[in-house]
Amino acid sequence: MRRSPATIQAHATMPDQALWGETVTPVYQTTAFSQRSAQDLADLFQGRLPGYNYSRIANPTCTNLEQNLAALDDGLGCIATASEMAAIAAVAIGLLRSGDHLIAANGIFGGTISLFVETLAWMGIRTELVDASDTQNVERTITPRTRMIFVETIGNPRLDVPDIPALAALARKAGIPLVVDNTVMTSALFKPKSLGADIVVYSASKFICGFGTAIGGAIIDTGLFDWSAGPFEQLHKSPERNGPYAFLAYMRNVVCRNLGSCLAPWNCFLINQGLQTLSMRMARHVENASYLAEYLAVHKAVKRVRYPGLPGDRFYERTRRLFGGKAGAILCIHLADRQKAFEFLDGLKLIKQAPNIGDSKTLAIHPAPTILWQFDKDQRIKMGVTDDMVRISVGLEPFEQICEDVEQALSRLAR
Numbered sequence: 001m002r003r004s005p006a007t008i009q010a011h012a013t014m015p016d017q018a019l020w021g022e023t024v025t026p027v028y029q030t031t032a033f034s035q036r037s038a039q040d041l042a043d044l045f046q047g048r049l050p051g052y053n054y055s056r057i058a059n060p061t062c063t064n065l066e067q068n069l070a071a072l073d074d075g076l077g078c079i080a081t082a083s084e085m086a087a088i089a090a091v092a093i094g095l096l097r098s099g100d101h102l103i104a105a106n107g108i109f110g111g112t113i114s115l116f117v118e119t120l121a122w123m124g125i126r127t128e129l130v131d132a133s134d135t136q137n138v139e140r141t142i143t144p145r146t147r148m149i150f151v152e153t154i155g156n157p158r159l160d161v162p163d164i165p166a167l168a169a170l171a172r173k174a175g176i177p178l179v180v181d182n183t184v185m186t187s188a189l190f191k192p193k194s195l196g197a198d199i200v201v202y203s204a205s206k207f208i209c210g211f212g213t214a215i216g217g218a219i220i221d222t223g224l225f226d227w228s229a230g231p232f233e234q235l236h237k238s239p240e241r242n243g244p245y246a247f248l249a250y251m252r253n254v255v256c257r258n259l260g261s262c263l264a265p266w267n268c269f270l271i272n273q274g275l276q277t278l279s280m281r282m283a284r285h286v287e288n289a290s291y292l293a294e295y296l297a298v299h300k301a302v303k304r305v306r307y308p309g310l311p312g313d314r315f316y317e318r319t320r321r322l323f324g325g326k327a328g329a330i331l332c333i334h335l336a337d338r339q340k341a342f343e344f345l346d347g348l349k350l351i352k353q354a355p356n357i358g359d360s361k362t363l364a365i366h367p368a369p370t371i372l373w374q375f376d377k378d379q380r381i382k383m384g385v386t387d388d389m390v391r392i393s394v395g396l397e398p399f400e401q402i403c404e405d406v407e408q409a410l411s412r413l414a415r
C-alpha cells in the first residue's frame with residue numbers, strides 16, 4: 001500500500017540508513033565531509049559519486065527534511081532554504097534576468113511584495129502586481145518577457161483565493177511556470193501540483209514546523225514544467241545530464257550555492273520534528289478557525305469577518321471547489337476603528353500578540369502599523385489591509401478557550 005501523508009509524516013525522522021539502529025536522523029552538525037582519496041573527492045564534486053561534500057550545498061539532516069517535503073507534495077524534489085524569503089529570492093534570481101517581468105498577486109505576504117517591487121527592481125526585473133483572483137487581470141498583463149506567475153494559495157493577509165487551475169492553464173499557454181506559495185494551507189490541506197502548479201514554495205517557519213521554533217523555507221519542483229523547452233536558457237545547458245531534474249540541479253548546485261541560502265541542519269531537525277504531526281494539527285487548526293469565523297460573523301462588536309471557509313465569503317464557493325472547503329486557519333476581523341482594534345488586542349489574555357502565523361498558540365496582530373508599516377496607505381488597501389483590521393492565526397487550544405478569550409476582549413469594547 002502506498003504510504004499516506006500521515007504515515008510519511010509519522011516516519012519523517014526515520015533515517016534512510018541507520019548506523020546504530022537509531023530511529024531519528026541525527027543532526028549532522030558538520031561543515032564538510034571528508035573522503036578517502038583525492039579522486040573520490042574529485043568524483044564527488046563532479047557528480048560521479050553520490051555523497052556530501054559541504055553543508056552549504058547539501059547535508060544529510062537536510063536531505064531527510066527535503067525528501068519528506070517532496071513526497072508530501074508529490075514533487076520531483078525539494079531544496080530547503082534559510083527562510084521562505086530565501087526560497088522566493090532564489091527562484092526569482094534563478095529564473096529571471098534583467099529586462100524580464102513577473103506577475104504577482106497583490107494581496108500576498110508583504111516581504112514577498114517588497115522583494116519583488118524593490119530588491120528585484122534594482123536588478124532590472126519588473127514586477128506587475130494584480131488582483132490575481134480574477135484570472136483575466138493576469139492574462140491581460142502577460143508580455144513576451146513575462147517569466148513567472150506568482151500567487152499564494154490563500155493570500156496572507158488579503159485572504160483572496162486565485163483560481164489556480166485557470167492560472168495554470170494560462171501559464172502553460174504562455175510557456176512559463178506558475179509558482180504557488182502554499183504556506184497558509186500546507187500539503188496536508190492542498191497539493192498545488194494537483195491543480196497544475198509548477199513550483200511550490202513554503203515558509204517552513206509556520207505550520208510545517210508548527211511550534212514557532214525555527215525559521216526555514218522550501219522550494220519544490222512538482223515536475224510539471226518542461227525545463228528543456230522553456231524560455232530559460234540557463235537550464236538548457238545540461239538537460240541530457242539532469243533530465244527532468246535540470247531546475248533542481250541548477251538551483252542547488254549554482255543558485256542556492258552562490259547565494260548561500262542553505263538551511264542549517266539543526267533547523268532541519270526542528271522542522272522535521274514538527275512535520276510529524278502536520279496533518280493532525282492542520283485538521284484541528286481548520287476546525288478551530290471555522291468555528292471562530294462563524295462565532296465572530298454574528299458578533300455585534302465585529303463589523304466584518306474574512307475567512308474563505310465562511311459561507312457568504314467572496315471566495316467561499318471557490319474554496320469549496322478547489323480545496324473541498326478547507327480554508328486554513330488565518331482569519332481577519334474588522335472592528336469599529338483602529339482604536340478599538342488596539343483595545344481588543346490589548347485586552348487579550350490567552351492569545352498572544354505576535355507577527356508570525358501557523359503556531360500551536362493562537363496569535364493576533366494589527367498588520368497596518370506593524371508587519372506592513374513600511375507600505376503607504378494606498379498599497380496597504382490593495383493588500384486588503386485597513387486600519388480597523390486584526391489578523392488572527394488560530395491555534396490548537398480547545399476552541400472554547402480561544403472563544404472565551406476573544407469574547408472577554410470584545411466585551412470590553414462595549415464599555
Ligand SMILES: *Cc1c(COP(=O)(O)O)cnc(C)c1O
Pocket residue numbers: 083084085086109111112152156181183184202203204205206215216217357
Ligand atoms: C511568513 C511568510 C513568508 C515568509 O516566510 P519566512 O520563512 O519568514 O521567510 C512568505 N509568505 C507567506 C505567505 C508567509 O506567511
